[in-house]
Amino acid sequence: MSWFSKKTKPDAGDDEVLLQSYRQSGDLAVLGQLYEQYMPLVYGVCLKYLQDEEQSKDAVMQIFEELIIKINRHEVKQFRGWLYVLSRNFCLMQLRANKKTETLSVDDVMEFPFVLHPDDESDNEASIQQLEKCMQQLSPQQQQSIDLFYIKEKCYREVAELTGYTLNEVKSYIQNGKRNLKICLESNRER
Known part of the structure; x- marks a missing residue:
């Protein structure tokens, strides 16, 4: 063409x-x-x-x-x-x-490294379960913003429209939520 x-x-x-x-x-x-x-x-x-x-x-x-x-x-x-x-x-x-x-790893969803043994499906499942536990420790605003942004693949503006939060609040909830998830996942990995 x-x-x-x-x-x-x-x-x-x-x-x-x-x-x-x-x-x-x-x-x-x-x-x-x-x-x-x-x-x-x-x-x-x-x-x-x-x-x-x-x-x-x-x-x-x-x-x-x-x-x-x-x-x-x-x-x-x-x-x-x-x-x-x-x-x-x-x-x-x-x-x-x-x-x-294919297989969904925590690294794919959250864009930071946390895969114990990516070739082992049971470990991958454990990683996902750990992510779900850590998600529950976030504030409701962070949970909702992260779910819409990373899982449901909405842009910042769409998250703001769906939640009623301001654009700056959405960015803050996502950034802080992602940081809190990373801390939670890393501390659980060290145990």
């Missing part, structure tokens, strides 16, 4: 004009024109993370579908950078979803 080849470098000024035009008209052809300029970038990001050509091509199309939904929800100051982050996050979610179909 021709959209995987490098074209001329997109102009940020043109991006703003096309984005404004799309927001006013809602015309998907305009958004498509804007996105088409960045398809090589999006494909490159997908290939870097997914490491599979066919899966990356599919992801480029799925990211456009996600773009249609998210572009009106967010204030986009620089389209290229925003699209890069959207693409990267999409790929990370894909990888996370793929891992969930």
Whole structure:
């Protein structure tokens, strides 16, 4: 397909004009024109993370579908950078979803090292049970925020909307909850 080849470098000024035009008209052809300029970038990001050509091509199309939904929800100051982050996050979610179909380790969920013997399924189950015990020791706000953010894969803003907490409170609950979980898990591991 021709959209995987490098074209001329997109102009940020043109991006703003096309984005404004799309927001006013809602015309998907305009958004498509804007996105088409960045398809090589999006494909490159997908290939870097997914490491599979066919899966990356599919992801480029799925990211456009996600773009249609998210572009009106967010204030986009620089389209290229925003699209890069959207693409990267999409790929990370894909990888996370793929891992969930395999074995789920505490390290995958919480993004910090705590796997006793990742090859031993009974130890993996023990790690998950320990994580659940430590989750119960968190404040209700931390529990809810961490569950929505890490397990249900909501973004900060979605967690804030679902819980009624401010964005800063959500960030604080997640950061402190993650730290408290790490302390709890490490202290139990040393026993």
